[in-house]
Amino acid sequence: MLDLLVRNAVLPGGERVDIGVQDEKFAVLTPEVQQDAKISFNAEGLTVLSGLIDMHVHFNEPGNTHWEGVFTGSRAFAAGGGCVFVDMPLNSIPTTLDRTSLEFKKEAMKQSQTDYALWGGLTPINLDCLEELAEGGVIGFKAFMSDSGLPEFENVSPGVLHQGMERAAKLGLPVAVHAEDPQHLGAYRNMEDFTASRPIAAENSAVQIALDIARDTGCHLHLVHLSNVEAVMLALNAREQGVKVSIETCPHYLFFNEQDLLDQGVLLKCAPPLRPEVDRRMLLKAVEKGWVDVIGSDHSPAPPDMKRGDFAAAWGGISSVQTTLSVLLTLGLGFEQVQKLLSEHPALLLGMQEKGRLQVGLDADFLLLDPQEKVLTVGELQDRHRLNPYLSHGLRGRVLYNFVRGHPVYERGQFSSFTPKQIQRHPQGQRL
Template structure:
């Protein structure tokens, strides 16, 4: 993603810096998204030509000064520009005005934090994105959808043939607001983990194809940033290592098959980004796969995570699906908890 590391990937120069830093260090194949900011419209086509997969934007403050959000006029300008070269705009969809009108976050109570990020903020932002897609024909992808109240708007847009897609995340599918203890800011993310009934509706939308992808939205931080105050704590859940098992645990309980999980977590995201060699185990694709023991369980121990900062909302949970090994382009890069060295390549949009 283009932010939370400096420089942000909002210019070709920034992209080159990122690629140079990543090239000797990546353990898996990695590509870059560009960023769309107020004032960088002239950079979008050059970034597209340089191979980024699309452009991330926010409709509300991102939390970092170097990546401001798009206002209404900026969004229109960016959408026209991206549509002009057939690019993809991926958007954090929370409306800044609705957030400003909500009660401010602060203190240890999760209920107060949830009230500060209401359904209405997501719903209004999604409606605005659908309208923009209708005006300009821009391919728009709604990132990390949390509010099930916005599903009808997305379904309506797709029924009309608009190029709108959506994703949700493992934590929205497996965790609920009712179970978040006060002060437990390892559960803080934006948009937030919502109620159990909302979670059920997200599962229904996956089954119906209204939501196509399940994506980590991995957002790590050092442990000291997760202070027990929801107004001040870093917002983000780390899901890369545990996402497959977390989603499979809930999916199997609801009667879904591993094929469904593979479609949501691999095939559909690869197709969205245009990765023709990724997303399926079949002739002509890269031999990327996990060897999974689907009926075996493990209990999440933060100390056993490979994340640089082992902070997790899943601590102490028993999950189905033990990953025995991981393979990249036919080479085993992880086996029974032991990682190999960097073997990844840098990817570009085809």
């Protein structure tokens, strides 16, 4: 007997399907399943997609739970259709730089409403700790090429990045890089000169340096939050020459432009900054053409008093972990492409062999979606401070039900208790 049978869902391609789950795995995915099930449920034509994997969130726990925290952050993620988020190693106290801090992080993750994975940090002071972080199950390492904004998470010089990527390559893990070259970054006093202080040239220069190091070391380079198409092209050219590189961008670079930042102010402050409309359009084109591998939310919230007032002093980070799927659908991307960007590709890149697709034998991670468009209201949001910049925008698609390993984690605004699992790279997981 099946544990769960969801009838009459619609696949991304439009075909009808019944979804049977047993022992946390997809057991059957065909129309009109006749088997009995302990729990049966009619999805009435809702679209089924594979659960979302967000490679880039900052939940800030332990230490800065008042910024977000695992409990609220993971609930917002679950409400948006997520099955695994990958938490970044900065913004928590302590930062995740060694075995001990990794254990604190795992302890905090016990409150999670979904499965999770962890990035370890790569800074000038912890090169000798990368191995113990790998033993603790991190799926890769995150480094900043420019000032991270946090003195306790120092950025790397090209020389240190080279050493770190050499070690990461030996461990078989990727290095995720925030690519802005400090030599091209200027000072700014206000919103008007912020974008000019962090030009596209800074991003492209850092991307080229990181690509050269990836070529030298053979390490898988993951470029986080690329904000312009020239950086994407640099990475694609390098890939053609055999460099192992994956490309991420974020919903806000596809939805908003520089003018929106000037109109909305601090809420849309992020680094790299939002770009002119022409660049936004070209980046969206690149996504449509399949040149970008994954979309991460880069959910990076802060308390409201840090997201208002003086622009220069305000926190740079955007809160949108719940709305990634809806934003991409609103931008006109199709279900099949969205599923690749938000589920299949992240699973492949991170070696999560049992996740990322609607396929018999894999973890039964799936969401059921109402594809209609409606205005995003604050009452829908589940994150702590609900400073989502898409509020009041018409967004297409709402997740009504979300299942992680066959367990219902979210049903129409309600959450069920869930025991989360740390997802690690599968020993046989594909490598770039």
